[in-house]
Amino acid sequence: MILYDERLVSREEADIDIEDRAYQFGDGVYEMIRVYHGRPFYMDEHLARLERSATEIRLSLPYPITRLKQLLLDLIQQNHLEEGNVYIQVSRGVAPRYHGFPEQARPLVIAYTQHAKRPLAELNHGIKAVTTEDIRWLRCDIKSLNLLGAVLAKQTAIDHGAKEAILVRDGIVTEGSSTNIFIIKDGTLHTHPANHLILNGITRQVIFKLADECEIPISETTFSKEALESADEVFLSSTTMEICPIVEIDGRPVGQGVPGPVTKQLQEAFVNEIKRTTLA
Numbered sequence: 001m002i003l004y005d006e007r008l009v010s011r012e013e014a015d016i017d018i019e020d021r022a023y024q025f026g027d028g029v030y031e032m033i034r035v036y037h038g039r040p041f042y043m044d045e046h047l048a049r050l051e052r053s054a055t056e057i058r059l060s061l062p063y064p065i066t067r068l069k070q071l072l073l074d075l076i077q078q079n080h081l082e083e084g085n086v087y088i089q090v091s092r093g094v095a096p097r098y099h100g101f102p103e104q105a106r107p108l109v110i111a112y113t114q115h116a117k118r119p120l121a122e123l124n125h126g127i128k129a130v131t132t133e134d135i136r137w138l139r140c141d142i143k144s145l146n147l148l149g150a151v152l153a154k155q156t157a158i159d160h161g162a163k164e165a166i167l168v169r170d171g172i173v174t175e176g177s178s179t180n181i182f183i184i185k186d187g188t189l190h191t192h193p194a195n196h197l198i199l200n201g202i203t204r205q206v207i208f209k210l211a212d213e214c215e216i217p218i219s220e221t222t223f224s225k226e227a228l229e230s231a232d233e234v235f236l237s238s239t240t241m242e243i244c245p246i247v248e249i250d251g252r253p254v255g256q257g258v259p260g261p262v263t264k265q266l267q268e269a270f271v272n273e274i275k276r277t278t279l280a
């Protein structure tokens, strides 16, 4: 089943109009929520961010977020999703093609589930990344459907045999194409401030909580590409990749070229947070 507007229907019943503004303009917002043990992980935080993203593009959700939450819980249950993701998207709706907002169009909510195991190989062994210029717009804090900058960056990584592209704007590391980036230097965590140049990741917010609990110092400050290259440890964070070590950047090893101790400590704390919130 999928969620289409306000109903759970078969995927075949979903008819997306060729003048849907998400399809023509990328005019919409989205969220990706992880499910462990059949329970959504930090769903309220994701839905709060969805509401904020919609507000920031002046899009009114077609029904209350509490109704959406219940529909998503029903979708997870109907699809027997034990471990995987729920993708939610809200389009500004269908209208004759014109850049300005349509006079009247009902925003269209769709959501569907994906069965997906945890990326254990990447989590245990780390991944390779490349750096590339951050060419995206200046409202990266909005989780919008305008993802072409991210798509091109991700493909650059793939073209170089890497898993993620680390974005650099005016010499400063912002984030990954679909992740947040953290470095560790002399035991302190550093990550870009949550402003208009990055998405304030939910996983990023969990990491702040876990670092505090683990008494790992964390500094929300910008850092340069040079600081990235000389870091003791680097990792990325996202709903789908959790806390994933980066062991090679632009062909050069990070630290000893293997996941570092602080990263592994946070990974262990993250697994405990999954158990605490989805097994209770």
Ligand SMILES: Cc1ncc(COP(=O)(O)O)c(CN[C@@H]2CONC2=O)c1O
Binding pocket: 032, 150, 175, 176, 177, 178, 179, 180, 198, 199, 200, 201, 202, 203, 204, 237, 238, 239, 240
């Ligand atoms: C640009 C960007 N930065 C950071 C993040 C990490 O945010 P979360 O911790 O809230 O996931 C994402 C998530 N991208 C989602 C995660 O999975 N697939 C996506 O498109 C992202 O697209």
